[in-house]
Amino acid sequence: MISTKYTIREQNETNILNTVITEKEISRAEIAQYTGLNKASVSAITKKLLEDELIFETRVGDASNTGGRKPILLTFNRKSSLVIAFDLGYNYIEALLAFIDGTVVETVSKRRIQVQASTILSEMEQIIDRFMEVQPVTPHGIVGLTAGIHGIVDHESILFTPYYDLDKSDFLEGLQQKYDFPVFIHNEANLAALGEYTFTSRYQSLVSVSIHSGIGAGIVESGRLQIGKHGRAGEIGHSILYPSGRACPCGNHGCLEQYASNRVTYEEFRALKGLDYVNSEILLQYVEKNDKDALAAIKKNAELLSIGINNIIMMYDPDVVVINSSLYRRIPQMVDLVNEQLKSRFSKQVVIRNTFLEDKATLYGAFAVSAQNFLNIQKLKLN
Ligand SMILES: [Zn+2]
CATH class of the missing domain: 3.30.420.40 (ATPase, nucleotide binding domain)
Known part of the structure; x- marks a missing residue:
């Protein structure tokens, strides 16, 4: 095994490696063009990346239309580590x-x-x-x-x-x-x-809203997580919806997650219908039967959640807001209900969608x- 040193690589090396990853297959001349580095630097750095087995030479490409030698194409070593x-x-x-x-x-x-x-x-x-x-x-x-x-x-x-x-x-x-x-x-x-930023989105600015027992948001800007000074940025579940509303363990009253979390929606529907237990699957069965109470429950959840999402959009101005929730995955029409509620001119330009990564x-x-x-x-x- 090659000994791996976890040192910071040179910025140029990072740029070149990222260019190879993004472009899938690329010649040294194209790397020079894309990164603005001269051919000698590209040649030296790609040599090092080849020695480190982070990239490899894949095949001979087509000659450029100006003639000359056919280039050797480089590709990311997807199995380096x-x-x-x-x-x-x-x-x-x-x-x-x-x-x-x-x-x-x-x-x-x-x-x-x-x-x-x-x-x-x-x-x-x-x-x-x-x-x-x-x-x-x-x-x-x-x-x-x-x-x-x-x-x-x-x-x-x-x-x-x-x-x-x-x-x-x-x-x-x-x-x-x-x-x-x-x-x-x-x-x-x-x-x-x-996860959404890296695997499912072409955007640089993304917010993901995770809804389980509570509600939390993750914020990514250009690949960097925005966690705030104490790691609490994005705790939107504790933004206040009703100033003298239900008590929350955080010390506030009327927090969003006391009204719009999956847990609360299931519990309210369970009590209303006199059921033993409710989860996303059971609620979906009622929705599919066009049960009025179930339709009202998902509409109410979407309306309340959309207030939280509206606030996030106003604060962070993201390209996309991704919803991570078993309830929204199982009943995707709830995403449409949220979109209908987002009426401001600012939120109209933001993509609101379900996760593409299931529960992963x-x-x-x-x-x-x-x-x-x-x-x-x-x-x-x-x-
Ligand atoms: Zn709270």
Whole structure:
């Protein structure tokens, strides 16, 4: 294996590597044209990238119309290295091992479990050790691991987790001591935004709204997560909808997530209909039967959520807002209902859509953090 140093690569090297990734197949002359670097620099840097096995020569291209030699085309080595990603929910663990281009090698999914501080390190080590056993041979091996946390994360520390006690765990230090690749943690809604940015969007400015028990937004600008000073940027679930409304555990009254979270919508519909249990599947069954109460419930949810989305658009001016919610995935007409509510001239130019990553946006965002770090490309796009 080539020894991998996690140093900052030269800016020119980053530009050239990113150009090769974006263009799929490209000659040295075209790289010089696209990056504005001279041919000697391009030649020296591509030589280094070839030695590092981050790119390879793929085939002879067509001669340019000015005549001359046929160029050799360069392409990104999609199998140069591997990345591990985790999504740590309060009752599940999702993990994946993927090549540096996002192609999945192996996944592990544990559902209906209790994720807790006392066991999380050993659970993660088991999964990582399995990945290390099955990993294909690559020049650089595993180059990073990132875990999504359902709570507030400030750089390397977990500040607050409402649904489990991972804020009392030192698993991050444990992993950093045991393995020689870099290990990172981030908030799950932030990672979902980065996953969409990297894999599903051509835009530079994107907001992803994650709706589960609470509501949180991830904000990405040119490949960089905007987390604020304390990691709390985008906590729109705690923006106030009704000043003297329902009490929220955060200390405010009338927070958006006390009205527009999936949990609240299910609970209100359950109580109204006298049902034992409601989830997105059950609500969908009622919607499909054109049940008046169900149609009113999804309309109300969309109307309230659209207020939160309107506020986000006013604050961050994104190109696109992506909705990550099992309810909106199962009942996509709710996205249309949100769009109908967004009447301001500002929001008309913003694309509002469902996620294209199913329930894997956080996992792909975790992948993207490690891939950005290893390749040293902040605006990395792999779609
Ligand atoms: Zn609140």
